[in-house]
Amino acid sequence: MRARRRLRSRDIPNVIALGYSAALRGIDAYIVRVEVVGVPTTDAGIHIVGLADRSIQESKERVNAAVRSCGFLFPTYKVVVNLAPADIRKEGAAFDVALALSVLAMDEQLDAARLRDIVCLGELALDGAVKPVGGVLPAALGVKKAGFSKFLLPADNLPEAALVDGLTLYPVRTLQQAVQVVLGLSDLGVRSGGPTAQDDVEPIRYIEDLEDVCGQERAKRAMEVAAAGGHNLLMIGAPGSGKTMLARRMPSILPAMTRNEALEVTKLYSVSGLLRHKSRLVTTRPFRAPHHTVSATALAGGGSLPRPGEVSLAHGGVLFLDEMPEFPRAALEVLRQPLEDRSVTVCRASSTITYPSSFILVASMNPCPCGYAGDRLRGCSCSPHAIRKYLSKLSGPLLDRIDIHVEVPRLSYESLARPGGAECSAVVRERVERARAVQRARLGGEGCNALMPAKKLRDVCVLDDASRSLLAAAVAKFHLSARAHDRILRVARTVADLAGSQNIAAAHIAEAVGYRSLDRSFTQNGL
Ligand SMILES: Nc1ncnc2c1ncn2[C@@H]1O[C@H](COP(=O)(O)OP(=O)(O)OP(=O)(O)O)[C@@H](O)[C@H]1O
Numbered sequence: 001m002r003a004r005r006r007l008r009s010r011d012i013p014n015v016i017a018l019g020y021s022a023a024l025r026g027i028d029a030y031i032v033r034v035e036v037v038g039v040p041t042t043d044a045g046i047h048i049v050g051l052a053d054r055s056i057q058e059s060k061e062r063v064n065a066a067v068r069s070c071g072f073l074f075p076t077y078k079v080v081v082n083l084a085p086a087d088i089r090k091e092g093a094a095f096d097v098a099l100a101l102s103v104l105a106m107d108e109q110l111d112a113a114r115l116r117d118i119v120c121l122g123e124l125a126l127d128g129a130v131k132p133v134g135g136v137l138p139a140a141l142g143v144k145k146a147g148f149s150k151f152l153l154p155a156d157n158l159p160e161a162a163l164v165d166g167l168t169l170y171p172v173r174t175l176q177q178a179v180q181v182v183l184g185l186s187d188l189g190v191r192s193g194g195p196t197a198q199d200d201v202e203p204i205r206y207i208e209d210l211e212d213v214c215g216q217e218r219a220k221r222a223m224e225v226a227a228a229g230g231h232n233l234l235m236i237g238a239p240g241s242g243k244t245m246l247a248r249r250m251p252s253i254l255p256a257m258t259r260n261e262a263l264e265v266t267k268l269y270s271v272s273g274l275l276r277h278k279s280r281l282v283t284t285r286p287f288r289a290p291h292h293t294v295s296a297t298a299l300a301g302g303g304s305l306p307r308p309g310e311v312s313l314a315h316g317g318v319l320f321l322d323e324m325p326e327f328p329r330a331a332l333e334v335l336r337q338p339l340e341d342r343s344v345t346v347c348r349a350s351s352t353i354t355y356p357s358s359f360i361l362v363a364s365m366n367p368c369p370c371g372y373a374g375d376r377l378r379g380c381s382c383s384p385h386a387i388r389k390y391l392s393k394l395s396g397p398l399l400d401r402i403d404i405h406v407e408v409p410r411l412s413y414e415s416l417a418r419p420g421g422a423e424c425s426a427v428v429r430e431r432v433e434r435a436r437a438v439q440r441a442r443l444g445g446e447g448c449n450a451l452m453p454a455k456k457l458r459d460v461c462v463l464d465d466a467s468r469s470l471l472a473a474a475v476a477k478f479h480l481s482a483r484a485h486d487r488i489l490r491v492a493r494t495v496a497d498l499a500g501s502q503n504i505a506a507a508h509i510a511e512a513v514g515y516r517s518l519d520r521s522f523t524q525n526g527l
């Protein structure tokens, strides 16, 4: 299968070998042509051009070692590799296999013609093992889109690629197996069938269900309204009152994911390398809870090998900021763009990448530094000055984007000890889905009240006299800003949609005003 013939520099083959691989850009992949040519100079080794990142430069050594350890010969002359298209920066180790095969083809150790219709992806270990890589699902989609039908990939990544139908997949564990495939000597090929019927987004199962939470009816209601209108939510309560427990159950009451959403989320997890060995679309909504020490890069995404950040891993689901006042300003700044644009742009040396990041923000905080302000069972020991200082950490653009504030009081022992009777998430989710359907019909597309354009607000939120005067009174009493006024309208619209009501009634306004408790604290504390 391999030509043992050793080439001397004067008979360097006069061929360009072409192989194909795939590279990521955001959560999509494009085909990269690996062009390899031998050059008659004595400085043997691989020379890579075509905007190759340092991480690709390192693959020279891996390819060299892997080729030798698999019993092939590495050329004794200079090998020039061009990665085309040359104007897009490429990074990562995923080109190793395509590179090795193209070098062998150029050196006439295997037939170059056989590389023409197959896309090869995988990282090589020094011993010739093919290691899994991230982004195989987008790569497989890219392979199909580009009109190829054969895709050679690391065996560990097979389940992911199998989510794309109509490809012949060649899962390999070693460079030797890859050569066998290219030579047509292998029967490793499997036909991909696409997602299985179970993937059809229907049976959603969340381990954490709202029925596990005793009492807290008001907080649960606020979660339902938030889920129904796509509103961001802030929970205020003493330590141990159950804020984290409630937040973790937020994904379970959000509407079932559409197929497109599921595919998008699965692609994000694929690119992040979090999908290996998984053969299912991600059909449960994500819940991400980064710690307040998280770096801006880990939150937003990026890095030298670009990866989606927490704001994108929460796409389609919930981003939970526990103890929001503890997050440094810089981190909160990062959230502005995704909250505004529903996507995040990561700037790189030569390009920018955009990842989707549309999530519901759920934040939690204590009412004061000691945590017990307003607690019925235990006194607060904080001075008014300390409380003011604590609240002032919150002001600013982020708080502006949180429509709903809700207190989560500590429950007495009796109410905790009296379990049962709580609604389960599926029942709440049904009401949420009905309210979302109303909003889609009204706003078109995937529109929801939280994201509706401001100019639409007046048309959609028609008030009767009673609700208008109630809103006016609230604005005057709590010195509410124009922004807060608009937020109340949006939330009231959602409350009305949950009630199946065409018009916004005074009761709907009253409930929405009740979700502005922080505005009231600010007024009381002179902030
Ligand atoms: N309503 C409730 N029903 C059942 N269990 C509860 C409830 N509230 C609290 N618990 C129990 O108390 C534990 C602590 O709750 P949780 O961690 O959610 O509180 P927290 O408000 O996030 O506290 P902290 O401010 O310390 O983060 C939960 O793991 C749960 O076991």
Ligand SMILES: [Mg+2]
Binding pocket: 243, 244, 245, 322
């Ligand atoms: Mg907590």
Ligand SMILES: [Zn+2]
Binding pocket: 368, 369, 370, 371, 372, 373, 380, 381, 382
């Ligand atoms: Zn206190």
